[in-house]
Amino acid sequence: MSKQPIGIFDSGVGGTSVWKEIHLLLPNENTLYLADSANAPYGLKSKQTIINLSIKNVEYLINQGCKIIVVACNTATTNAIYALREVYNIPIIGIEPAIKPAALNTQTKAVGILATKGTLSSELFHKTTDLFASNITVIERIGEGIVELIESGDLYSDAMKNLLKLYLQPMIDANIDYLVLGCTHYPYLMPLLIELLPNHVKIIDSGEAVARQTKAILEKNDLLNTSVAKGNCQFFTNGKTEVLASLLDNHFKVEFLNF
Incomplete structure (x- = not known):
């Protein structure tokens, strides 16, 4: 399980600011980032809609074998984190305004x-x-x-x-x-x-604190990747791939995913 990826999702491309802090702190961890840009912004949607979208995102990441989920979206955290933790046994980390x-x-x-x-x-x-x-x-x-x-x-x-x-x-x-x-x-x-x-x-902002918490939870659950190799980072979006790629300085391949 330790070599399985950290799953990260956001309502769009913004959660890459959190991914960058995680990747900086844990460069040998494999990561899978999911941008639900087709449904952005979450901030104007009802609580139940946000919960439903968050469940959809978590289901996808779990199906890809992710060992831990980071909800890199303040709106999804504040509206859906309790519901997600009730449904799934996998560790789920949220983000709140600092x-x-x-x-x-x-x-x-x-x-x-x-x-x-x-x-x-x-x-x-x-x-x-x-x-x-x-x-x-x-x-x-x-x-x-x-x-x-x-x-x-x-x-x-x-x-x-x-x-x-x-x-x-x-x-x-x-x-x-x-x-x-x-x-x-x-x-x-x-x-x-x-x-x-x-x-x-x-x-x-809360990005660095979330990265530290991610590391702490991985250590607590004996899930840290002990490999010395640089982690494999995957990025998926149902929106504009070029916008997501630009925030990653085009150093990583971004794939379109119709989900």
């Missing part, structure tokens, strides 16, 4: 979070926020339209920049010193975010 470190370290007592509607309206997100951020100001903004632009390959377009200006201004006005990225697509916007935010604002 509210805790932002809330614990803020000096201005104000943090911003940019996420999808599905994440911000979820019960899991509200529980986390109530637990760690009850004494600070949290400025939430739904990043409507951002995922769609990224999925179409318009990362640094004028349309993207204008959207970000709209969403970030209320946070800047509130004097935030942390911006939490609550969608795995958003780390790819880092150059624009750095340009638009004041210098003192720190930007955090």
Whole structure:
């Protein structure tokens, strides 16, 4: 089982930001990435629809022999992780917005979070926020339209920049010193975010923490790949293969999968 791949899925191409952290930490692990871009974004869908799509993705990854599943999608995690863990015995790792470190370290007592509607309206997100951020100001903004632009390959377009200006201004006005990225697509916007935010604002996402948790769960279950060879990385999408390939710097082959 140790040589079986780590299965990773997202509503689209954004979860590759998590895959990169996993691959950096565990370069000898085989990985299989699944981008459900045809159904992106998940953030505007109902909870049950998100659960159904997540089950479909997990079923595919398990059928490919994956030893562990990483839900590299904030919306899928916050809406479906409990349901997935009830159905499957395989280890399943989720991803949540990094509210805790932002809330614990803020000096201005104000943090911003940019996420999808599905994440911000979820019960899991509200529980986390109530637990760690009850004494600070949290400025939430739904990043409507951002995922769609990224999925179409318009990362640094004028349309993207204008959207970000709209969403970030209320946070800047509130004097935030942390911006939490609550969608795995958003780390790819880092150059624009750095340009638009004041210098003192720190930007955090959960990718590195998920990679560490993946390693810990693999160790706990005696599933770490002990091979010294570089891992085999496979990428599948039911959307535009060229968009996914571009985020991987075209170093990896991306295959179209009609699922």
